[in-house]
Amino acid sequence: xxxxxxxAFYLLVVVIVVISIFPFYYAVITSFKxxxxxxxxxxxxxxxxxxxxxxxxxxxxxPRSIVNSVFIATTTVLFALFLAVTASYALARVRFRGRxxxxxxxxxxxxxxxxxxxxxxxxxxxxxxxxxTPWAMILSYTIFxxxxxxWVLTTFMxxxxxxxxxxxxxxxxxxxxxxxKVFMPLLWxxxxxxxxxxxxxxxxxxxxxxxxxxxxxxxxxxVAIALLSGASEFETPWGTIMAASVIVTVPLVLLxxxxxxxxxxGLTAGGVKG
Amino acid sequence: xxxxxxxVVRDRSLAQQRARSAFWFLAPMLVALLIVAAWPLMRTIYxxxxxxxxxxLYGGEWIGFDNYLSYRQLSSGRVIWRGxxxxxxxxxAVWNTVKFSVISVSLETFFGLIVxxxxxxxxxxxxxxxxxxxxxxxxxxxxxxxxxxWMLNDQFGIINDMMLRLGLIExxxxxxxxxxxxxxxxxxxxxxxxxxxxxxLCLAGLQMIPRDIYEAAKxxxxxxxxxxxxxxxxxxxxxxxxxxxxRMLDALRIFDLVYVLTPNSAATKTMSVISxxxxxxxxxxxxxxAQSTLLFAMIAIFVSAYIWLGKVDLSGGGRK
Numbered sequence: 056x057x058x059x060x061x062x063a064f065y066l067l068v069v070v071i072v073v074i075s076i077f078p079f080y081y082a083v084i085t086s087f088k089x090x091x092x093x094x095x096x097x098x099x100x101x102x103x104x105x106x107x108x109x110x111x112x113x114x115x116x117x118p119r120s121i122v123n124s125v126f127i128a129t130t131t132v133l134f135a136l137f138l139a140v141t142a143s144y145a146l147a148r149v150r151f152r153g154r155x156x157x158x159x160x161x162x163x164x165x166x167x168x169x170x171x172x173x174x175x176x177x178x179x180x181x182x183x184x185x186x187x188t189p190w191a192m193i194l195s196y197t198i199f200x201x202x203x204x205x206w207v208l209t210t211f212m213x214x215x216x217x218x219x220x221x222x223x224x225x226x227x228x229x230x231x232x233x234x235x236k237v238f239m240p241l242l243w244x245x246x247x248x249x250x251x252x253x254x255x256x257x258x259x260x261x262x263x264x265x266x267x268x269x270x271x272x273x274x275x276x277x278v279a280i281a282l283l284s285g286a287s288e289f290e291t292p293w294g295t296i297m298a299a300s301v302i303v304t305v306p307l308v309l310l311x312x313x314x315x316x317x318x319x320x321g322l323t324a325g326g327v328k329g
Numbered sequence: 330x331x332x333x334x335x336x337v338v339r340d341r342s343l344a345q346q347r348a349r350s351a352f353w354f355l356a357p358m359l360v361a362l363l364i365v366a367a368w369p370l371m372r373t374i375y376x377x378x379x380x381x382x383x384x385x386l387y388g389g390e391w392i393g394f395d396n397y398l399s400y401r402q403l404s405s406g407r408v409i410w411r412g413x414x415x416x417x418x419x420x421x422a423v424w425n426t427v428k429f430s431v432i433s434v435s436l437e438t439f440f441g442l443i444v445x446x447x448x449x450x451x452x453x454x455x456x457x458x459x460x461x462x463x464x465x466x467x468x469x470x471x472x473x474x475x476x477x478x479w480m481l482n483d484q485f486g487i488i489n490d491m492m493l494r495l496g497l498i499e500x501x502x503x504x505x506x507x508x509x510x511x512x513x514x515x516x517x518x519x520x521x522x523x524x525x526x527x528x529x530l531c532l533a534g535l536q537m538i539p540r541d542i543y544e545a546a547k548x549x550x551x552x553x554x555x556x557x558x559x560x561x562x563x564x565x566x567x568x569x570x571x572x573x574x575x576r577m578l579d580a581l582r583i584f585d586l587v588y589v590l591t592p593n594s595a596a597t598k599t600m601s602v603i604s605x606x607x608x609x610x611x612x613x614x615x616x617x618x619a620q621s622t623l624l625f626a627m628i629a630i631f632v633s634a635y636i637w638l639g640k641v642d643l644s645g646g647g648r649k
Contacts, residue, residue: 064452071444072461074521079464081487082476096490142358145351157355164366166632168582170601171625174376174608174618175369178386198365205358224343230350259469261585262601266609277471281589293479300472311467312460319459322526323533 079304086297093294107298116271117299120279124303127189127275128257131196132250139204139249140242144234146205147212148220158209165202169262172198180267191267192275196260200253207252207321211245212238248321251314255307276303370625377619383612396619413619421595422603429512429599430580433519438573440520441527442565448528449535466525474589477518481505511596515587519580527572534568535561570639574632581628600624 085093089104111117145151146158176198180191215238223237239246264275274282280303283296311318377396381389393399398412413419448459465473480487483503492498504514538561546556584601591597598606604624608617 064447064450067443067447068452068454068458071447072458075461075465075525078473078476078480078521079468081480082472085479094485096485096487098487138358138361141354145354149347149351151348151351161362163632164362166578166628167366167370168578168601168621168624168628170582170584170604170621171373172366172369173373173605173621174614175372176365177608178372178376179364179369181386194365197361201358201361201365230347230354255467259471261471261588262605265588266605277469277585280475281471281585293482293485296475297479300475304468304472307467307469308464311463315460315463318463319529319533322529 079308082297082300082304086294086301088294107294108302110295111298111302116274117279119272120274120276121303123189123273124258124276127192127196128254130189131193131200131257132253134193135197135200135204135253136246136250138201139208140234140239140246142205143208143212144230144238146209158206161202161205165199165206167198169198173262173266176263177266186267187269187273189273192257192260192264195263195267196257199256199260203256204249204253207249208242208245211242211249215241244317245321248314248317251310252318252321255311258303258307373618373625374622376615377622379615381615381618383609383614386614389615392615396616397623413616413623418595418598418603419600419620422598422600425512425597426581426583426599426601429516429519429583429597430577433516433523434573434576434580436516436520437524437527437576438569440524441572442531442569444524444528445531445535448532462525462528465522468522470522470585471589473518473522474586477514477521478505478590481514505591506594508594508596511591511594515590515597518590519583519586522586523576523579527576530568530572530575531565534565534572537568538564574635574639577635578628578632581631582624600627 084097084100086107087100087104088097088102089106092102146154176195180186180194183190183194185191185194219237219241220233223233228237259277260275261277261281264278265281268274268278271279280296280299283299284291376389378391378393379389380392380395381387394412396412398410398414400408400410402408444462448455448462468476479485481489481504483489483501483506486501486504488504489498489501493501502510504510542560542564543556546560551559582601583599584605587597587599587602600620601624604617604620606617607613607620611617
């Protein structure tokens with residue numbers, strides 16, 4: 056009886072793992088196929104052809120899209136972290152009236168449907184003259200990266216011991232010094248985690264990137280992949296699409312696997328606790 | 330000797346100084362949020378009461394509720410209703426969104442709980458399984474839409490091949506193109522992608538339950554199923570409620586997956602998709618604004634009701 060139970064349990068484990076990994080595995084083996092082999096269903100790798108990868112990486116605009124995405128996501132994250140560190144210090148360590156209400160408002164912003172601000176942002180982006188530039192994305196991504204980073208950093212900062220801060224105050228440190236000299240070294244793990252999660256969010260964003268870009272050269276990676284098409288409507292270049300997909304996914308998967316413990320902690324700090 | 334008094338005064342001025350600096354530390358973030366959230370939202374709502382068009386952003390005139398609902402009486406006495414509230418395409422999108430959200434979030438909660446229970450047990454290779462389930466979560470939505478689009482391909486898709494081999498279907502199905510199966514395809518991909526998130530949140534809830542409760546239950550000879558429904562589920566419920574609302578909010582505003590996996594399918598078009606179509610593609614900027622305002626209002630009402638009825642504590646940690 057115990058043996059049967061154990062078997063059933065491990066069977067369940069195997070099913071979970073296979074379902075999780077299979078689509079990515081299948082994309083990888085498809086990306087190495089060329090010609091007619093693409094249109095034959097194979098469960099195991101049969102070909103090892105780099106053709107799709109060279110096609111994608113030497114194409115006119117895809118490398119440019121990668122550069123765009125890296126620049127946009129990095130700038131957005133640095134900007135959000137800078138604003139969030141100071142703000143979360145105030146929210147976590149200083150008592151003032153309306154603090155709870157402010158935290159709820161910030162949480163409410165992260166629940167905004169993006170489409171509800173699209174029309175207004177479109178006007179703003181046009182007004183600022185940044186339509187079809189990376190700055191349109193950097194500006195608009197703030198709407199979801201900032202509330203998230205503020206919220207998670209506030210939960211992390213609340214956990215830092217009061218004594219450290221008191222000692223610093225006794226030594227005559229100003230709040231700015233406390234943040235940069237005392238808290239920052241302790242907050243590095245939290246900053247890496249929130250930064251990484253915000254980076255993933257900005258890297259994957261689609262709606263704003265689709266709406267605020269007009270030329271192929273300005274596209275981000277998700278838009279480029281979504282709009283990759285063949286010579287005609289009936290000819291989808293699946294091999295190239297899968298190669299492009301693998302290229303943008305592998306770095307993310309590696310990052311996630313390396314930082315998995317921290318990411319789980321960050322997700323649950325952003326989710327369950329608040 | 331006025332030392333104690335001195336320190337009281339110093340404490341008070343210190344507190345004041347801290348409160349002042351708190352304001353300056355918050356100001357940049359608040360300004361940023363006003364610019365990217367509050368102002369655009371207000372403009373969207375304003376646009377919904379005008380006849381603004383994409384090509385003439387500043388030439389719109391106030392037309393009241395006409396984008397929502399208006400009527401005109403013809404000379405024959407017949408009344409014609411117009412506006413998004415009598416637009417069948419809008420109500421179709423509302424129905425699609427609700428159907429998608431309810432079904433996919435229920436499935437994600439169910440599977441997420443199962444995966445969390447598995448990960449909560451101690452077994453060899455647990456770390457590997459946790460890493461494996463993070464992969465769907467790490468893959469960008471657009472990429473997963475493309476991967477599954479390929480797997481669900483009618484002619485060359487591996488899903489059709491598997492199902493034919495297993496004898497589950499008689500002939501190949503055009504999953505994403507068929508009216509009957511398009512929604513199923515979208516739900517399957519969404520469940521695959523977001524169950525890990527649900528599982529991690531459930532797992533965090535499970536790990537907060539003290540182990541000795543289970544030992545006590547075991548000693549009393551309570552069977553495992555009863556333990557699950559009487560002990561585990563009630564204790565994990567608060568975490569579950571928060572996870573469900575986060576997922577529900579994401580599901581109600583879904584755009585990218587639907588847009589890429591089933592383009593232009595009336596069977597899956599959601600509120601976000603149809604709003605953007607009107608805003609940008611069809612040059613009905615104001616009409617699209619009205620639809621996105623409605624979506625915002627629906628989500629706001631839903632969240633308030635959920636928090637109020639479910640007594641969900643979002644304020645966090647209880648360490649105020």
